[in-house]
Amino acid sequence: METKKIVFDENRDIRLDLFLHKYFPDKSRSHIQKLIGDGSVLVNNIARKNNYKLKFQDEIVINIKKPVNSGIVPEDIPLDILYEDRDVIVVNKPQGMIVHPASSIQNGTLVNALLAHCTDLSGINGITRPGIVHRIDKGTSGILVVAKNDFAHNKLAEQLKNHSMTREYIALVEGVLKQDSGTIDEPIARHPRDKIKMAVVQGGKRAVTNYKIIERFKNNTLVKCILETGRTHQIRVHMAYIGHPLVGDPVYGYKKQKFNLNGQLLHAEKLGFIHPSTEKYIEFETDLPLYFKKIIDIMKNNK
The missing domain is CATH 3.30.2350.10 (Pseudouridine synthase)
Incomplete structure (x- = not known):
């Protein structure tokens, strides 16, 4: 798809990438810069750099390829x-x-x-x-x-x-946490020896998980985890790091599991964000899945 733009006097001396971002607000600046770098943008039939300063009556042709x-x-x-x-x-x-x-x-x-x-x-x-x-x-x-x-x-x-999006999870972890609430602020990166796993690694990307105790059981704890960042496997890695891996976690959890589960007991319960068009905050919440509720009932009966 080819689009043409003519530069008028009010846009004189504006950078090429900023000009295009102004007229294509649905595309990120990095996406615009990639188009320019790929040669998909021509100014007077010449490929220019992102910082090219536009001149009066420059003809810009943008060729956005259809998705393959x-x-x-x-x-x-x-x-x-x-x-x-x-x-x-x-x-x-x-x-x-x-x-x-x-x-x-x-x-x-x-x-x-x-x-x-x-x-x-x-x-x-x-x-x-x-x-x-x-x-x-x-x-x-x-x-x-x-x-x-x-x-x-x-x-x-x-x-x-x-980090302005609300993301709250419910997790059932191994062991009984003593503190009613806490914050785990530890960097996460790829495990140095096992590339399948993530781990707390100094020099990794900052990762912050806040948690609050919902209920304590005999050998487990039901926890609400509130994410400030969103690293790969963040809650699973952080809870395992403090000695309380998630029940059913096949990667970071105990080798011997008490229940026949298809994954960790972790549920993204709440999500909230500013709507892109209305610019109003909206929030959604879901109940725990039935299999998760059944495990909690077992825990309550064994208190």
Whole structure:
């Protein structure tokens, strides 16, 4: 798709990337800079750099290529949709569902289900992750928001970056925590010896998890975890780091598990954000899955 823009006097001396970002607010500045770097933007038929200062009556031609067919097959998989409008879809993901396809997994993902539900998903994260702004693990259930256009995606990604999005989880952990509340502020990076795992590593990215005790049992604790940051496996790594791994966690938990589970007992219970278009705060909350409630009932009976 080719688009032409003529520079008028009021835009004289503005940087090329800033000018384009002004006229294409649905695209991030980094996306605009990538288009310029790829040669998809020409000024008077010449490829220029991001910092090129525009001149009166410069002719800018932007060639945005149509997305390549990803080969991802839309699948009629039932979705638990909590909310949907022209900008976002808020979904309650079940435990066991992967969010998007990868090299070894092409079917049964949330993306496969979304593509069967609608075709207007943002393209910022590429053809294998349309609409995906953030993820939750396969073994974790709960709420996540999907962007239906690039404008919404950028607005949501900005909230994730500045930690203004509300994200609260319920977790059942091993052992009995003594403190009623606490904060784990420890950096997370790839495990130095096991590349499948993440770990608390000095020099890693800052990760902050706040937690509050909901209920103590004989050998376990039900905890609310409130994320300030969103690192890979953050709650799982942080709770294991303080000696209280999640029940059922196949990677960071105890080798010998008490229950036959398909993943860790971790549920993304609450999600809140500023709506990209209305600019009003909206919040969503879901109940714990039935299998999670049954384990809690067992804990209560064994107190």
